Amino acid sequence: MDFSFTLEQEQFRRDLRAFFAEERVGAILTDLRRLPPHQEHHSPQIYRWLGERRWLAPNWPVEYGGLGRTPVEAAILAEEMARAGVSDVVHVNSVMIVGLFILLAGTEEQRARFLPKLASGEMVANVLYTEPDVGSDLASLSTRAMFDDNGYLIYGTKVYNQITQFSQYGLTAARTRGGQNKYDGITLFLVPLDTRGVEVRPLWNISDDRFSEVVFDGAWVGSENVLGRLHEGWDVIDTALAIERTGLDYYVKLRRWLDAIIDRARVTGRLTDPRIGHRIVALDAEVEAGRAMVYNMISQLTRNEVDPIQAAAAKWYTTEVGRHIARLGLDLDGLGGLLTRWDGDGSAHGRFEAAYRDAPGLTLSAGSSEIMLYMIAASGLEIVE
Amino acid sequence: MDVRLTEDERMLESIFSRFLATKLPPDVTRRMEHELGAGEAADVERAFDPAIWKEFAGLGALHALIPETAGGAEVGLGAAVVVAEQVGRALFQSPYFDTLTAAELIVAAGQGGGHWRDLEGIGAGDVTIALAVRDQDWDDPGDLEGVTMTAGPASSGQGYELNGRKGFVGFARHVSHFLVVAREPRGPTFFLLPRSSPGIAVRRLDEIGRGEYCRVEFRDTPAAPADIVGEAGGAGKAYPTVLARARVRHCGYLVGLCQGAFDGLLKYAKEREQFGKRIAGFQAISFRLAAMSARIGALRLLTHNIAWRADQGQDVRRLAAEATAMAGELAREVTAESMQMHGSFGFTEEAEPQRFYRRAAVDSMLLGTASQLRDQAMAWL
Numbered sequence: 001m002d003f004s005f006t007l008e009q010e011q012f013r014r015d016l017r018a019f020f021a022e023e024r025v026g027a028i029l030t031d032l033r034r035l036p037p038h039q040e041h042h043s044p045q046i047y048r049w050l051g052e053r054r055w056l057a058p059n060w061p062v063e064y065g066g067l068g069r070t071p072v073e074a075a076i077l078a079e080e081m082a083r084a085g086v087s088d089v090v091h092v093n094s095v096m097i098v099g100l101f102i103l104l105a106g107t108e109e110q111r112a113r114f115l116p117k118l119a120s121g122e123m124v125a126n127v128l129y130t131e132p133d134v135g136s137d138l139a140s141l142s143t144r145a146m147f148d149d150n151g152y153l154i155y156g157t158k159v160y161n162q163i164t165q166f167s168q169y170g171l172t173a174a175r176t177r178g179g180q181n182k183y184d185g186i187t188l189f190l191v192p193l194d195t196r197g198v199e200v201r202p203l204w205n206i207s208d209d210r211f212s213e214v215v216f217d218g219a220w221v222g223s224e225n226v227l228g229r230l231h232e233g234w235d236v237i238d239t240a241l242a243i244e245r246t247g248l249d250y251y252v253k254l255r256r257w258l259d260a261i262i263d264r265a266r267v268t269g270r271l272t273d274p275r276i277g278h279r280i281v282a283l284d285a286e287v288e289a290g291r292a293m294v295y296n297m298i299s300q301l302t303r304n305e306v307d308p309i310q311a312a313a314a315k316w317y318t319t320e321v322g323r324h325i326a327r328l329g330l331d332l333d334g335l336g337g338l339l340t341r342w343d344g345d346g347s348a349h350g351r352f353e354a355a356y357r358d359a360p361g362l363t364l365s366a367g368s369s370e371i372m373l374y375m376i377a378a379s380g381l382e383i384v385e
Numbered sequence: 386m387d388v389r390l391t392e393d394e395r396m397l398e399s400i401f402s403r404f405l406a407t408k409l410p411p412d413v414t415r416r417m418e419h420e421l422g423a424g425e426a427a428d429v430e431r432a433f434d435p436a437i438w439k440e441f442a443g444l445g446a447l448h449a450l451i452p453e454t455a456g457g458a459e460v461g462l463g464a465a466v467v468v469a470e471q472v473g474r475a476l477f478q479s480p481y482f483d484t485l486t487a488a489e490l491i492v493a494a495g496q497g498g499g500h501w502r503d504l505e506g507i508g509a510g511d512v513t514i515a516l517a518v519r520d521q522d523w524d525d526p527g528d529l530e531g532v533t534m535t536a537g538p539a540s541s542g543q544g545y546e547l548n549g550r551k552g553f554v555g556f557a558r559h560v561s562h563f564l565v566v567a568r569e570p571r572g573p574t575f576f577l578l579p580r581s582s583p584g585i586a587v588r589r590l591d592e593i594g595r596g597e598y599c600r601v602e603f604r605d606t607p608a609a610p611a612d613i614v615g616e617a618g619g620a621g622k623a624y625p626t627v628l629a630r631a632r633v634r635h636c637g638y639l640v641g642l643c644q645g646a647f648d649g650l651l652k653y654a655k656e657r658e659q660f661g662k663r664i665a666g667f668q669a670i671s672f673r674l675a676a677m678s679a680r681i682g683a684l685r686l687l688t689h690n691i692a693w694r695a696d697q698g699q700d701v702r703r704l705a706a707e708a709t710a711m712a713g714e715l716a717r718e719v720t721a722e723s724m725q726m727h728g729s730f731g732f733t734e735e736a737e738p739q740r741f742y743r744r745a746a747v748d749s750m751l752l753g754t755a756s757q758l759r760d761q762a763m764a765w766l
Contacts, residue, residue: 001387001388001389001390001391001394001463001689001690001692001693002386002387002388002391002693003386003388003690003693003694004386004693004697005386072386262766271763272763274756274759274760274763277759277760277763277766278756278759278760278763280763280766281706281707281710281759281762281763281766282707282710282711282759284762284766285687285704285707285708285710285711286683286711288687288690288691288704288707288708289683289684289686289687290683291690292683292686292687292689292690293682293683293686295386295388295690296388296686299386299387299388299389300388303387310682312679313678313679313682316676316679317679317680317683370672372675373671373672373675373676374672374675376675376678376679377671377672377674377675380675380678381651381665381671381674381678383651383654383655383663383665383666383670383674384665384666384668384671385666
């Protein structure tokens with residue numbers, strides 16, 4: 001097996017590191033850490049700087065704002081962003097998920113209209129799937145879209161969506177007809193979130209990344225914003241879910257958490273205490289295994305042959321490891337580790353309590369652990385229907 | 386970046402999976418296990434078939450992994466992992482892994498090391514070597530500093546006399562040589578000695594794996610300075626790196642062991658019916674099988690990733706120790722789950738699950754217990 005990066009890819013990593021080490025980037029990151037609770041630490045400015053260099057979507061074709069490189073470069077970007085402590089939640093949703101949908105299913109006009117702006121960081125888009133009564137069983141969604149005046153009127157409620165407060169467009173799944181089964185009749189829309197009839201309100205949650213609720217009450221969206229084939233949105237969702245599920249965004253988070261644990265344990269002298277040290281090296285092996293699984297998926301992406309079963313395994317494995325890292329982080333400093341970053345005494349700047357609040361989301365987002373195991377059992381091992 | 390087996394690796398995989406499936410199917414490897422309680426009197430011919438060994442070596446199992454400078458066809462650690470996986474899957478027990486490790490120590494000692502010429506015999510399968518590192522059964526094979534066996538000056542005034550004993554030496558009744566660590570006045574030193582050397586007594590141990598692990602006593606065993614591999618007092622020099630590579634191969638073996646146990650389990654769970662339904666269809670079973678297959682896949686990719694790093698010249702000592710601990714634990718878990726899901730049938734002598742379960746107990750500790758491995762890994766953080 002060949003896990004090597006090309007010289008060009010190594011250079012890309014060095015360029016990214018040099019950029020993230022710039023003083024202006026560090027200054028913004030320091031300011032973001034001082035924000036009060038419920039203010040998300042996303043920096044549109046850093047994104048635009050990355051976008052100027054075409055680094056936000058290095059794997060996209062040049063005409064759409066990318067560098068025309070491979071998914072390996074996209075993975076290197078994700079690793080380096082995490083290493084620098086730049087929040088990736090906007091990047092993951094806007095570029096890696098919505099951008100990918102538009103690349104896969106968009107018309108030429110839509111690609112030209114959206115992709116360069118998403119890649120430059122001047123436009124942000126997010127995903128609006130989940131509803132109050134619909135989670136893992138996504139195909140049962142009940143948001144409706146009715147044809148009206150060369151467009152569609154949308155009615156329904158989407159919840160637990162991320163980065164809506166930064167987004168100009170929401171990729172919305174809605175039912176356009178009662179089909180023969182629940183998978184038929186779903187259509188994807190790129191809805192401008194400033195449209196009349198769209199109401200966004202925050203749903204405060206345990207993590208530092210805010211959720212929103214989006215209520216569509218007859219919001220009109222033009223036909224030119226239908227993404228992919230009418231009524232056949234499920235096929236696109238299914239394909240894109242498998243492709244986005246490389247485990248990459250989870251792995252980079254785990255590596256960052258574990259590195260923070262190692263740094264902190266070194267400072268407190270507990271790195272040589274086997275009660276902590278053994279747990280660290282046990283988890284280090286699992287994080288490295290996760291990384292090998294992630295790069296296996298990236299390697300498959302570059303060949304355009306993604307195995308959805310291996311993707312599910314990568315997602316399941318990395319996020320399950322995440323839970324254990326979060327627990328170790330919490331144990332590291334005892335009660336002191338519970339102090340948030342808003343407490344002046346917080347020893348590790350509240351990193352570990354924040355990770356502990358974040359961890360339950362890993363095994364839920366982008367397909368829960370239970371759904372991943374079901375997929376492996378059903379399609380991989382062929383033991384359940 | 387291309388995370389697939391290389392052409393060489395795929396070729397080795399197909400050669401050895403076919404060979405092992407034909408020559409060493411489960412009913413054959415089962416017959417090669419000794420009877421429980423057979424002890425030191427166990428039939429020496431039962432556990433080792435020289436004809437099969439020659440054929441195994443003839444396919445390049447050793448030759449392929451020896452450096453080109455020593456007349457081998459070195460295809461890298463990644464390829465070694467592929468062969469190891471197939472060996473683990475078949476539960477094929479032999480002096481294979483010890484011999485490879487010894488060969489790497491001989492290579493590390495360099496062409497002037499005196500044993501260079503043995504590499505050819507190793508590649509052909511004529512020279513087989515058992516590592517004799519541990520003094521006590523519970524000793525950490527990663528720590529040579531604690532070695533108590535001595536290599537003192539011979540009473541004749543010529544060379545050394547070795548005194549002490551070694552535990553858990555594999556195939557000590559079959560190999561042509563021992564690679565022994567003993568304390569020379571300058572420190573721990575490797576000696577390569579013919580098994581027929583005077584003053585060596587071998588006693589087979591009756592252990593859970595029913596294999597060929599022995600206690601070897603050395604009493605005034607003569608050794609010459611020319612028998613030293615590397616430098617006198619210099620055993621600790623190349624050993625950590627060579628041991629790390631041995632651990633990567635061992636991870637490959639354990640991946641194969643896990644996969645072998647899992648494949649049998651999956652087949653059984655698809656056939657066995659209870660409550661009018663195949664048991665694999667129950668969520669209590671299916672989710673555990675899914676999780677196991679993902680974890681075995683993770684270990685396999687990790688092992689190949691470490692092998693790749695080693696082939697790039699990176700220091701993999703920490704990762705190899707960490708991964709071996711993880712592999713040992715997974716092997717125990719998968720084989721224990723197999724016992725559970727097979728029910729009482731899995732306990733019976735003719736059933737495979739209990740064999741994998743017993744082997745996992747031995748093989749998970751062979752290159753260090755999980756806590757010994759993690760102690761070492763911690764120090765390299």
